[in-house]
Amino acid sequence: MNDEQLKQILREFDLKVTKVRLCVLDLLLQSRIAMSHSQITDALEAFELDKVTLYRTLNTFVEVGLAHKVATDERNWLYAIYSEDVQQHNHQHEHHESPHAHFICEACDKIYCFPIEEKQIDLKKAELEGFSIKQHEIRLHGTCPVCK
Numbered sequence: 001m002n003d004e005q006l007k008q009i010l011r012e013f014d015l016k017v018t019k020v021r022l023c024v025l026d027l028l029l030q031s032r033i034a035m036s037h038s039q040i041t042d043a044l045e046a047f048e049l050d051k052v053t054l055y056r057t058l059n060t061f062v063e064v065g066l067a068h069k070v071a072t073d074e075r076n077w078l079y080a081i082y083s084e085d086v087q088q089h090n091h092q093h094e095h096h097e098s099p100h101a102h103f104i105c106e107a108c109d110k111i112y113c114f115p116i117e118e119k120q121i122d123l124k125k126a127e128l129e130g131f132s133i134k135q136h137e138i139r140l141h142g143t144c145p146v147c148k
């Protein structure tokens, strides 16, 4: 994606264009796997990212629904951008996350955003039964193509 396309995405999510936002957006869009703060810092070493700025940037991305957080088994947060979320974002600013699963590789611990068919969980039924669902996530465990 070129700079102009990246800027366009930020504008669609009502975010001001900054250099840090552009490079973090670019990185996460290119990455098939969810990344930790330190992985992002390492990947963008050349930019000498300030830790606090990176935290803020990632939180902002999550707040507006551009990126999402994924917890590892060790309860660390990873960040990912699911490209469908970006493509399907409409201008009404609804928080509409495209349904997708997380594939966790048992060999390398990498977490991939993974497309799934809609309606795999009957949320309505669960809510009728009295469960209040704040967030839902489907996790798949196995071996990724790199480790196979």
Ligand SMILES: [Zn+2]
Residues within 6 Å of the ligand: 105, 106, 107, 108, 109, 110, 143, 144, 145, 146, 147
């Ligand atoms: Zn793997």
Ligand SMILES: [Zn+2]
Residues within 6 Å of the ligand: 068, 070, 080, 082, 100, 101, 102, 112, 113, 114
């Ligand atoms: Zn994801």
